Amino acid sequence: MLTNNSYYPHATLKLAIISLITIATQLIINSITSIYVDLLGIFLVILLVNQLANYQQLFILAFLADIIGHWYLGTHLFSLILISFITEKYYNFYKMSNILQKNISIILFFSLFDGIVCLIGLISHNLKIDMLGFAFEIVVFCPLFFFILSRFFKNTSSDFIY
Amino acid sequence: MNRFKLIVLGFCIVIILLDKYSFISKIRDYTSVYIQKQTTSLIYRIRNYPKLVLLQKTEQRSLETENIKLKQQLERYSILLNQQKNLGVDSKDLMMLATQTKLYTNFDIIIARAIIDINYLVNNKLLIDKGKKDDITTGEAVVNQVGVIGQVGDTNDKNAQIILITNPNLKIYLQMPNTQSKMLAQGIGNNKLIVKYINKSSNLKVGDVLVTTGLDNIYPANVPVAKVVQVFYENNGFNSAICEPIADYNKLQYVVVLKNVNQ
Numbered sequence: 264m265l266t267n268n269s270y271y272p273h274a275t276l277k278l279a280i281i282s283l284i285t286i287a288t289q290l291i292i293n294s295i296t297s298i299y300v301d302l303l304g305i306f307l308v309i310l311l312v313n314q315l316a317n318y319q320q321l322f323i324l325a326f327l328a329d330i331i332g333h334w335y336l337g338t339h340l341f342s343l344i345l346i347s348f349i350t351e352k353y354y355n356f357y358k359m360s361n362i363l364q365k366n367i368s369i370i371l372f373f374s375l376f377d378g379i380v381c382l383i384g385l386i387s388h389n390l391k392i393d394m395l396g397f398a399f400e401i402v403v404f405c406p407l408f409f410f411i412l413s414r415f416f417k418n419t420s421s422d423f424i425y
Numbered sequence: 426m427n428r429f430k431l432i433v434l435g436f437c438i439v440i441i442l443l444d445k446y447s448f449i450s451k452i453r454d455y456t457s458v459y460i461q462k463q464t465t466s467l468i469y470r471i472r473n474y475p476k477l478v479l480l481q482k483t484e485q486r487s488l489e490t491e492n493i494k495l496k497q498q499l500e501r502y503s504i505l506l507n508q509q510k511n512l513g514v515d516s517k518d519l520m521m522l523a524t525q526t527k528l529y530t531n532f533d534i535i536i537a538r539a540i541i542d543i544n545y546l547v548n549n550k551l552l553i554d555k556g557k558k559d560d561i562t563t564g565e566a567v568v569n570q571v572g573v574i575g576q577v578g579d580t581n582d583k584n585a586q587i588i589l590i591t592n593p594n595l596k597i598y599l600q601m602p603n604t605q606s607k608m609l610a611q612g613i614g615n616n617k618l619i620v621k622y623i624n625k626s627s628n629l630k631v632g633d634v635l636v637t638t639g640l641d642n643i644y645p646a647n648v649p650v651a652k653v654v655q656v657f658y659e660n661n662g663f664n665s666a667i668c669e670p671i672a673d674y675n676k677l678q679y680v681v682v683l684k685n686v687n688q
Contacts, residue, residue, distance in 0.1 A: 290464040295472070318433075330457050336449060337440030344433050387445050 278316060281412070282306070282324060286331055299396040301377065303328035305408050307343055308373045312350050312357060313412075334380060335387060342379035346372055362413070370405045529645045532566075533684040535559055537585075539677040549592035549614055551575075553680060556583045564643065566683040572649035572671035573597070573637060574680050587680070590650060590670055591616050599635040599650055601627060607638055610651060616669060618651050623664040629656055635668060642685055 282303075289302040307324055310316040316324070325340035332339075350357075350372060357368055377400070381392050444450045537553035555561050557580050567574040567587050575589040588595050591612040599620065600607050606627040610620045623629050633653045639646020651668035659665045 290460070291468060294461070294465045294468050318429075330453060331460065335441060336444040336453055337437040341434060341437035341441065344430050344437065347430065348427075383441060387441055 275320075278320060282327070285408075286327065289331060297395075298399050299393045300400050300404055301328065301332050301334075301380075301396075302400075302404060302408065303332060304339060304376060304380070305369075305373055305400060305405055306412075307339065308346070308376050309369055309409060309412055311343060311347055312354070312369060312372055314354060335384065338380050338383045341383065342376050345379055346376050349375075362409075366406050366409055369409050370401050373405055374401060529683055531686050532645055533686055535561060535682040535684065536679055537561075537682055539587075539680050540584075541674065541677055547614075549589045549595075549612060550578065551587045551589065551674070551677070553585050553587060553682070554583070555682065556581050556585050558582050560684070561585045561682055562684075565685075566644045567680050568644075568648055568683060569672055569677065569680050571673070572651075573644060574670075574672050574674075574677070576643065577682060585682075589674065591618060597644070597650060598638045598641055600638045601629065601633065602636050602647065604628070608635070610635070610668065613667075616674070617654075618668045618670065620651075620653075620666040620668055621659070621663065622661075623656075623666060625662075625664055627664075629653060629664060629666055631656060634671065642687070645683065 285302050285306045289300060292298070292300050292302070303324060307321065307328060310321065310324070321343060322340060325343055326336075328334065328339040329336050353368070357365060360368065377397060385392075440449075444453060535555055537555035537559070540552040540554060551574075553561075553567070561577055561580055563577055563580060565577040567577060573590055575587045575592065576595060578586040578588040580586070589612065590597055590610070591614060593612050593614055596609060596611045597618075598607060599610050604627055606624055608620050608623050608627075610618045613619045620635065631653050634649050635651050635653065637644035637646055637648045637650055649671045651670050653666045653668050655667040657665055657667075
């Protein structure tokens with residue numbers, strides 16, 4: 264169970280292992296393919312929406328995402344904090360959603376997240392936006408990541424129904 | 426909570442500004458480039474590892490085959506080199522023979538290669554690679570650039586047998602170069618000749634070289650035959666001498682068969 268609950272002592276270790284796997288995957292994809300993806304960003308959004316990590320963990324991951332993803336320092340965290348204003352209020356609805364709805368929610372939140380990151384990049388560093396990478400992220404990697412990480416979620420009643 | 430978030434947001438803005446306007450961006454860039462570089466090289470190694478292993482194996486195989494080929498080539502070349510060396514020696518011999526043959530007037534010459542049998546010391550015979558086809562007949566003299574070798578014995582189409590002067594069946598007339606005193610030499614085997622009936626007044630000494638007389642129509646005159654190694658008195662009133670052939674049979678390469686034109 265990937266939670267921040269003290270009842271699950273191995274939760275942080277699991278989070279660390281998954282984070283490392285995510286970092287490695289992102290580095291491999293970015294190195295051997297022409298597309299550029301921000302898997303850590305997707306991971307951060309999923310963690311945030313599902314409220315699976317505390318802010319301390321999110322800070323570290325956001326910092327890593329800034330370095331590994333060649334983004335600029337603070338952008339991931341800034342974007343994450345901004346969307347957290349919405350996700351907090353959205354959480355109750357999200358809990359009751361089924362997998363498809365959750366997926367769509369994740370895609371929407373990630374799009375918003377990535378949009379903010381890109382906007383900061385555009386304003387501060389004249390960043391070039393990779394639309395192909397973004398398309399891959401929302402079509403392939405968001406559902407895939409969500410599917411993989413859902414193994415570690417607490418299943419809600421709606422998940423059992425669908 | 427919202428206050429905390431706002432503080433974090435403020436902190437983020439500060440970091441973003443620092444990243445843009447201060448040295449932090451350089452540290453960030455170096456770190457990210459280093460990570461990216463390491464990852465790329467690692468991935469490259471992983472991707473190319475099978476190729477590298479395969480390449481190493483194929484290279485190793487090709488090197489092995491090349492090594493074998495080179496060794497064979499080396500062997501071939503060393504054999505060729507040896508042959509060249511031998512040919513060099515042979516050609517020297519031939520040159521000397523050719524110059525020598527000009528000395529032999531009234532004699533046709535046939536140059537032949539000597540085939541040394543390991544038992545020549547026992548048999549006192551050797552073979553040459555010329556025979557009846559080359560117009561070699563029995564009884565002809567055989568010499569080399571040093572001196573007399575012997576006489577032609579049996580012949581066939583391709584080869585001829587040379588009876589060496591050390592053969593007990595061969596006798597040869599000799600003379601001393603200075604005094605012209607004649608004597609008869611006969612082979613006694615074991616690479617030796619014995620010269621009998623030497624006049625006591627001939628003053629034959631150890632180390633003297635005896636030459637052919639030229640009276641027998643077989644050998645040209647004054648060709649060195651043997652060197653005296655021992656002189657002793659026999660009870661028949663004459664001296665006898667043990668001689669060794671001038672020619673070293675162990676080093677024979679080419680011989681000249683001398684054919685008397687007048688015969």
